[in-house]
Amino acid sequence: MTPSSQQQYMTFYLGGDLFGINILLVREIIQNLDLTTVAKVPPYIAGVLNLRGQVVTVVDLARRLSFDENERGGLGNCIVLKTSSELENNPTSVSLNERTIADKVGLLVDRIGDVLPVDAKSIIQTPNQSDNRLDKRYVRGVVRLSDQLLILLNLSEVLNTETRVE
Amino acid sequence: MVDNELIGIFIQESKEHLEAIEPEILAMESASHDSEGVNTIFRGVHSIKGSSGFFGFEQISKLSHVMENLMALVRDGQLSPNSEMVSVLLASTDKLKLMIDDPQHCAEVAIEDEVKQLNTFLPAAKGGTKPAQDKGEPAPKQVKLPDSLKRFRLDPYILKNAMQHGHLVFVIRLFMNKDVKEKGRTPYDYFKEIESLGEFVDAYFDFSSISGLDDALSTDLVCSFLFTTVMGSPDMITSVFDIPAAQVEEIEAGVIKEWLGTNPGVQTPEGREAEVFLEVVEDDSGPASDAGHEPDKAEDEDHLASTDHLAVKASSAPAARMKVKRADETIRVNVSLxxxxxxxxxxxxxxxxxxxxxxxxxxxxxxxxxxxxxxxxxxxxxxxxxxxxxRLQALGIIFGKFTRIIRDLAMKLGKEIILDIEGEDVELDKSIVEALSDPLTHLIRNCADHGIETPEERERMGKPREGRVRLTAKHVGGQVLIEIIDDGRGMNPEKLRQKAIEKGVLKPEEAAKMSDRQALTIIFLPGFSTAEKVSDVSGRGVGMDVVRTNIEGLGGFVDIDSEVGVGTRISLRLPLTLAIIPAMIVGSCGRRFAVPQVNLEEVVRLGGKNKPEIIRGSRVLRLRDSLLTLINLADVLELTPQEGERGGASDWEDGYVLVLNLDNNQYGLIVSELLDSEEIAVKPLSVYLKQVGCYSGVTIMGDGKVAMIVDIQGIATMARLKFAENEINEQSALDLANQLRSSDSESLLLFRNEGLELFAINLSTVARIERIKASDIEHIGKGEYLKLGGRSLRLVRMHDHMPIAKPEQTPEDLYVLVPKLLTKPIGIVATQIVDTVQTVVDLDRETISGVGILGSTFINDALVLLVDIYSLFESVDPEVFRPVAYPEHFKNLRVLLVDNNVFFRTVEGDFLRRLFGEVVGVRNAAQAWEKLSEENFHVVISDVELPGTSGFDLCAKVRHSERYKHLPFIGLSARQDPNHEVLAKETLMDAYQMKFDKVKLLRLIESIFDRKTPRLTQS
Missing domain, CATH: 1.20.5 (Single alpha-helices involved in coiled-coils or other helix-helix interfaces)
Known part of the structure; x- marks a missing residue:
C-alpha cells in the first residue's frame, strides 16, 4: 500500500442513507434540474437533460437501487459522471479500478453531502450486517464514520444495463 | 531520431501523393491526358523519392526514382504513354503503396520486376533501338565531381531546370545533435523548409564518421542535403537554416552544367522546343511573367500537336485542369478537433x-x-x-479509385468497360464518405462482373462492344443521390425468383406474389447472390445485403431498377451529414418529438371528411386510392394527456396524420400537434434509451429542452405492424386485422359496375386494386386484357356473365380488382370503388341468385350483391376454372368444412358440394369436434385461424384420437404466414394451402386420396 491510499469521495443522501462515489468519477453537480421525461424507458431512468448542449441521461438512483418510494427525500440534485473516455484521457484517474460507461450519465440523488477522505484500509469489503433493502451487487464496501455508515457504490454494476432490477 | 511520428507523416503524405498520381496515370491512357497530369505524377514520385531517401527507405526510393525517370521522359515528350506503360506504372504504384504502408519493412518487398519493366521504356535500356540522334554522340565521359556531391543521386532534370532559371545549388550538412535535437526540430522540418525554398534533390546520412558503437553515442551524426534554391547567397542559407556557414557549401553552376553535359537525362531533339515546354511546366508553379505568356502558350500548343497523344487533350479539356488545388492552400487538422x-x-x-x-x-x-x-x-x-x-468531403476521394478498379476488372474479365464519373465535387460528411467506400466498391464491381457482358455477347445483341458504367452523384432535395447505372444485361426478375426459391431465401408463394420490381429487391436479401459461379471479383453471397445494411445505417436508402438486356440502375439516397437533419417537430400529450423529414411524405389533418375507419380492429385512413394503416403515437408510447394537454384518444378525431414512408411501405402516425419544421442536430442515444427501440436519436431544441427523435421503423415494430415485404397498404391493414380478428365479421369491399347496383367482395380475396384508363385495355379476340407488372391480365366485365344491368357506356376511369392467389387470375372491372366496411354478413341466398352471385345482404340499409368470383370465373373461362374430371367415388365422400367466415363457408361449400356427396359446414372447432363425434366424415377441410381453438389445435386433437388419427385433414389459410407451415407439419396435417384456389384444392384432395384409401371411419 502506498501512502496515498486515501481517496476523496463525493457523498450524497438517498432517504436517510449516506452514499459515496470516488470524486474522480464525478464531472459536475447540477441543481435545479430541467428534466425531460422519456416515454417507454425503464423505470429507473428519470429522463434526459440538456447540459450545455450535451444530452445527459439521468438515472433515478433510488429506483435503480430499488428503494421504497416513501423513503425518498427532496429531488433535484444530479451528479453528472465522467464518461469512460473522459476517464481514459485523464491521467489522474488511471489508478482507478472503477469505470463508467461511454454515455453521459447523471445520477439523481436527494441531497448532496460533503467530500470525505476515505482510507482504503478503512473500507469494509463485505459488510456483515444484512441490509435487505440494498442489493449487494451495487455495493463496493462500507466505511464506518463516527455517526453513520458510508456506503460506497459499485458504479459499474449500477450503470450496467444488463443488471436486472428485481 | 527518425521517430515514428515522422514516419507517420511520411506515410500519410506519400499516400496522398499516390492517390493523386493514380488517376493521372489512368488518364494518360485516355484522351484526357495532359502535361499538367504528367507533371503531377512526376512531382508525386519525385516527392516520394525524396522523402523516402531521407528516411533511408531504399526500396521505395529506388522504385520511385525509376518511375521519376520514366515520367521525366514522358513529360518532355520523348515517350508517348501507351497502355503497356500505364500498366507497369500502375503496378509500380501498387508496389509503392504496399511498401509505404509498412516502410520499415519495405526491403522485404520485391520490386525487381517493376524496375526492370520500367527500365524497358527508358531509352538507355533499349539498346539497339536508341534514337537516331544519339548515334553520333560521343560516349559520356566521366566528369569529376566535388567530393561533397559524390554520394548524392543527381537528378538531371531538376538540376537542368535550376540552371535554366539561374538557381543556385547547395549542399548543407546538419548535425543531428547540435542542429536538430538541441533546436527542438526534426530533420523533416529541414526537408520541408528546403521544399519551400527550392527543389530537394537528395539526402543521405553519413554513417562513415561513426567507427564503432561507443563512437555512435558521442559522434554527432551528419545528414547531408543537396538542393536547388532561388536564394541568392550562402549567407541567406545560413540564416534560414540557422546553421554555421561552414556547414553550407555552394556548388558552382559550372560543375553542374558540366555534369549535365555528360548526363543529359533529358534528351531533347531540339533545345528550343524543350525550353518552351519547360517554361510551360514552370508556369503552374513558378514565377512566369504574364507578358510573353500568350505566345508561349501558342507555341506550347504547337508543340503538343506534334505528338498525337497530347494533341487530343489540348483540344478536349483545356479548362478542366485550371482548378487544380494547390496543396499549400490547405492545412492538416485533426478530425477530433x-x-x-x-x-x-x-x-x-x-x-x-x-x-x-x-x-x-x-x-x-x-x-x-x-x-x-x-x-x-x-x-x-x-x-x-x-x-x-x-467536415464535408468531396466524393471524388472515393470515386477516384473506381477508374482503376474498372480498368483492372475489365482486363481480368476480358471485357471492355468505360466508366463515366459525374459529380465528384458533391460533398458529404466525412464519416458518410468513408462509410460509402466499401458499398460503392461492391456495387461497381458487381456492374463490371455481372452487369456488363463480354464484347462478343454485346455485339451479338447489337450493342456497342464497350460497356458503359455511369457513376453519378448529385444533390436532390437536401439529400445526395448516387446512381450506378450500367448498360449491361440487366436482371431477370423471374430468374431471381427461382434462385431465391432454390436457395430457400423465399417461399414459392412469397416469390409469386412479388411484382417484377419487387423481385429485383431479392438481391438485397441475406444469403442471396446472383453470381452463377463465385469469382474472386465479386459474389460471395455476402454482398448486396451488406450494401443495403450499410447504406441504411447511414440513414440512406437503396433502390434498384433493371430491365433485361438494357441495364441496371442502383440508386443510393444519402443525407448530407449525419449530424444535422431536417425534421418535423410534433407534439403528443404535451411532449415534443422530432420526426425525420426523409421519411415524411405528407401530413393530413383529421376531421371532416378525413375520418379513420376501422377494418377488422385496426384503424385505417382512406388516402386517395389506398388505405393507410394508422398508429397513434400516444398509444405506442403509452402516453396519457395531463390536464389541458392535447393527445391520446382525441387525436383519432382531430389529430394530424404524418404519412411516413418506410421501404416503400407507408403508415400514418397520429400526433396531436404540428409545431415546427427545423434542422436538428442529432445526438446519439445513451444505452438506456437505445434499448427502448422506438427512438433513433435525441436532439436539443431551440429553447434548450430535449426532444426525442422518433424511430419510424421502431414505432411500426412496436405497434406490431408487419409489413409483408412491399405489400400494398390494404394488405398490411389486413394482416393486422387478421391477427386481431376475433369475431365473425368480415371486411367487404363495396363497388359499383355502373348503375346503382352495389356489389361486395370479401376484401381478403383481393390482392390489388388497380386504377386504369379504359384506353389501357387491349382487345385480343373477344377477350379484354390489361398489361400489369409485365404480364397480361385477363379482364372480365361482370355484366357480360351475370344477370345484372348492362351499362350504356363505360367511363374512361376504371378500377380492376385483382383476386389473390389464383392459378390464372382474372381481373374484375369496376367503375367505382365505394367503400370498405366491416360487418357481420347476414347472407340471403334466396332472393337474388344467378351466375357469379353468392347472395344478397343489407349493408347500411342498402342492398348489396355478394360476388362469387369462382362461379363468375368459371363462366368466363370454364376450361381453367371448372374441374372437368374428378373421380366418381368423390360422390360417396362426406366432407366437414370448418370456417368461421360465412362468405368462405358458402363459397367453398358451394364448390365442394358439386364434387362430394355431402358437405357439412360448421363455424368453429368446438362445433367441428361435436360433428366429428356424432357423425362420420372422410375428410376435414378447416380454416387454420378459427376463433378460439385454432385449426391446428383441432387437427392435433383429431390426430390424437384413436378414431380419427388417419382422417385426411386439410388446413386452409387466408394469409401467408411461415409459422403456419411449421404448425401444419407439426400437427401432421395432410396438407396446408391458401384459400381461394380451388383448382389446387381439388388436386390436393385427389393426391391425398391417392395415398390414403378413403374409408368411412367407424364409430
Missing part, C-alpha cells in the same frame, strides 16, 4: 437562441441591443454552417 469544433458550434447556436429569447423582452430598454443580437445571430449561423462545411 473538427468534431469538438462542431459540438461547440452547436452549443453556440443553442446559446444564441436562448439569448435571442431573453433579449426579446429587453430590446427597447437597452439602446443598441437589438442590432448586436441581430449581428450575433447572423454570425453564429454563418459560423455554424462553415464549421459543418469543414
Amino acid at each position: 473538427l468534431d469538438s469544433l462542431m459540438n461547440l458550434a452547436g452549443e453556440m447556436v443553442l446559446s444564441r437562441n436562448q439569448l435571442i429569447r431573453i433579449a426579446e423582452n429587453h430590446g427597447q430598454e437597452i439602446a443598441g441591443l437589438q442590432s448586436i443580437i441581430q449581428n450575433i445571430n447572423l454570425v453564429t449561423s454563418d459560423m455554424h454552417e462553415k464549421v459543418m462545411q469543414t
Whole structure:
C-alpha cells in the first residue's frame, strides 16, 4: 500500500442513507434540474437533460437501487459522471479500478453531502450486517464514520444495463 | 531520431501523393491526358523519392526514382504513354503503396520486376533501338565531381531546370545533435523548409564518421542535403537554416552544367522546343511573367500537336485542369478537433437562441441591443454552417479509385468497360464518405462482373462492344443521390425468383406474389447472390445485403431498377451529414418529438371528411386510392394527456396524420400537434434509451429542452405492424386485422359496375386494386386484357356473365380488382370503388341468385350483391376454372368444412358440394369436434385461424384420437404466414394451402386420396 491510499469521495443522501462515489468519477453537480421525461424507458431512468448542449441521461438512483418510494427525500440534485473516455484521457484517474460507461450519465440523488477522505484500509469489503433493502451487487464496501455508515457504490454494476432490477 | 511520428507523416503524405498520381496515370491512357497530369505524377514520385531517401527507405526510393525517370521522359515528350506503360506504372504504384504502408519493412518487398519493366521504356535500356540522334554522340565521359556531391543521386532534370532559371545549388550538412535535437526540430522540418525554398534533390546520412558503437553515442551524426534554391547567397542559407556557414557549401553552376553535359537525362531533339515546354511546366508553379505568356502558350500548343497523344487533350479539356488545388492552400487538422469544433458550434447556436429569447423582452430598454443580437445571430449561423462545411468531403476521394478498379476488372474479365464519373465535387460528411467506400466498391464491381457482358455477347445483341458504367452523384432535395447505372444485361426478375426459391431465401408463394420490381429487391436479401459461379471479383453471397445494411445505417436508402438486356440502375439516397437533419417537430400529450423529414411524405389533418375507419380492429385512413394503416403515437408510447394537454384518444378525431414512408411501405402516425419544421442536430442515444427501440436519436431544441427523435421503423415494430415485404397498404391493414380478428365479421369491399347496383367482395380475396384508363385495355379476340407488372391480365366485365344491368357506356376511369392467389387470375372491372366496411354478413341466398352471385345482404340499409368470383370465373373461362374430371367415388365422400367466415363457408361449400356427396359446414372447432363425434366424415377441410381453438389445435386433437388419427385433414389459410407451415407439419396435417384456389384444392384432395384409401371411419 502506498501512502496515498486515501481517496476523496463525493457523498450524497438517498432517504436517510449516506452514499459515496470516488470524486474522480464525478464531472459536475447540477441543481435545479430541467428534466425531460422519456416515454417507454425503464423505470429507473428519470429522463434526459440538456447540459450545455450535451444530452445527459439521468438515472433515478433510488429506483435503480430499488428503494421504497416513501423513503425518498427532496429531488433535484444530479451528479453528472465522467464518461469512460473522459476517464481514459485523464491521467489522474488511471489508478482507478472503477469505470463508467461511454454515455453521459447523471445520477439523481436527494441531497448532496460533503467530500470525505476515505482510507482504503478503512473500507469494509463485505459488510456483515444484512441490509435487505440494498442489493449487494451495487455495493463496493462500507466505511464506518463516527455517526453513520458510508456506503460506497459499485458504479459499474449500477450503470450496467444488463443488471436486472428485481 | 527518425521517430515514428515522422514516419507517420511520411506515410500519410506519400499516400496522398499516390492517390493523386493514380488517376493521372489512368488518364494518360485516355484522351484526357495532359502535361499538367504528367507533371503531377512526376512531382508525386519525385516527392516520394525524396522523402523516402531521407528516411533511408531504399526500396521505395529506388522504385520511385525509376518511375521519376520514366515520367521525366514522358513529360518532355520523348515517350508517348501507351497502355503497356500505364500498366507497369500502375503496378509500380501498387508496389509503392504496399511498401509505404509498412516502410520499415519495405526491403522485404520485391520490386525487381517493376524496375526492370520500367527500365524497358527508358531509352538507355533499349539498346539497339536508341534514337537516331544519339548515334553520333560521343560516349559520356566521366566528369569529376566535388567530393561533397559524390554520394548524392543527381537528378538531371531538376538540376537542368535550376540552371535554366539561374538557381543556385547547395549542399548543407546538419548535425543531428547540435542542429536538430538541441533546436527542438526534426530533420523533416529541414526537408520541408528546403521544399519551400527550392527543389530537394537528395539526402543521405553519413554513417562513415561513426567507427564503432561507443563512437555512435558521442559522434554527432551528419545528414547531408543537396538542393536547388532561388536564394541568392550562402549567407541567406545560413540564416534560414540557422546553421554555421561552414556547414553550407555552394556548388558552382559550372560543375553542374558540366555534369549535365555528360548526363543529359533529358534528351531533347531540339533545345528550343524543350525550353518552351519547360517554361510551360514552370508556369503552374513558378514565377512566369504574364507578358510573353500568350505566345508561349501558342507555341506550347504547337508543340503538343506534334505528338498525337497530347494533341487530343489540348483540344478536349483545356479548362478542366485550371482548378487544380494547390496543396499549400490547405492545412492538416485533426478530425477530433473538427468534431469538438462542431459540438461547440452547436452549443453556440443553442446559446444564441436562448439569448435571442431573453433579449426579446429587453430590446427597447437597452439602446443598441437589438442590432448586436441581430449581428450575433447572423454570425453564429454563418459560423455554424462553415464549421459543418469543414467536415464535408468531396466524393471524388472515393470515386477516384473506381477508374482503376474498372480498368483492372475489365482486363481480368476480358471485357471492355468505360466508366463515366459525374459529380465528384458533391460533398458529404466525412464519416458518410468513408462509410460509402466499401458499398460503392461492391456495387461497381458487381456492374463490371455481372452487369456488363463480354464484347462478343454485346455485339451479338447489337450493342456497342464497350460497356458503359455511369457513376453519378448529385444533390436532390437536401439529400445526395448516387446512381450506378450500367448498360449491361440487366436482371431477370423471374430468374431471381427461382434462385431465391432454390436457395430457400423465399417461399414459392412469397416469390409469386412479388411484382417484377419487387423481385429485383431479392438481391438485397441475406444469403442471396446472383453470381452463377463465385469469382474472386465479386459474389460471395455476402454482398448486396451488406450494401443495403450499410447504406441504411447511414440513414440512406437503396433502390434498384433493371430491365433485361438494357441495364441496371442502383440508386443510393444519402443525407448530407449525419449530424444535422431536417425534421418535423410534433407534439403528443404535451411532449415534443422530432420526426425525420426523409421519411415524411405528407401530413393530413383529421376531421371532416378525413375520418379513420376501422377494418377488422385496426384503424385505417382512406388516402386517395389506398388505405393507410394508422398508429397513434400516444398509444405506442403509452402516453396519457395531463390536464389541458392535447393527445391520446382525441387525436383519432382531430389529430394530424404524418404519412411516413418506410421501404416503400407507408403508415400514418397520429400526433396531436404540428409545431415546427427545423434542422436538428442529432445526438446519439445513451444505452438506456437505445434499448427502448422506438427512438433513433435525441436532439436539443431551440429553447434548450430535449426532444426525442422518433424511430419510424421502431414505432411500426412496436405497434406490431408487419409489413409483408412491399405489400400494398390494404394488405398490411389486413394482416393486422387478421391477427386481431376475433369475431365473425368480415371486411367487404363495396363497388359499383355502373348503375346503382352495389356489389361486395370479401376484401381478403383481393390482392390489388388497380386504377386504369379504359384506353389501357387491349382487345385480343373477344377477350379484354390489361398489361400489369409485365404480364397480361385477363379482364372480365361482370355484366357480360351475370344477370345484372348492362351499362350504356363505360367511363374512361376504371378500377380492376385483382383476386389473390389464383392459378390464372382474372381481373374484375369496376367503375367505382365505394367503400370498405366491416360487418357481420347476414347472407340471403334466396332472393337474388344467378351466375357469379353468392347472395344478397343489407349493408347500411342498402342492398348489396355478394360476388362469387369462382362461379363468375368459371363462366368466363370454364376450361381453367371448372374441374372437368374428378373421380366418381368423390360422390360417396362426406366432407366437414370448418370456417368461421360465412362468405368462405358458402363459397367453398358451394364448390365442394358439386364434387362430394355431402358437405357439412360448421363455424368453429368446438362445433367441428361435436360433428366429428356424432357423425362420420372422410375428410376435414378447416380454416387454420378459427376463433378460439385454432385449426391446428383441432387437427392435433383429431390426430390424437384413436378414431380419427388417419382422417385426411386439410388446413386452409387466408394469409401467408411461415409459422403456419411449421404448425401444419407439426400437427401432421395432410396438407396446408391458401384459400381461394380451388383448382389446387381439388388436386390436393385427389393426391391425398391417392395415398390414403378413403374409408368411412367407424364409430
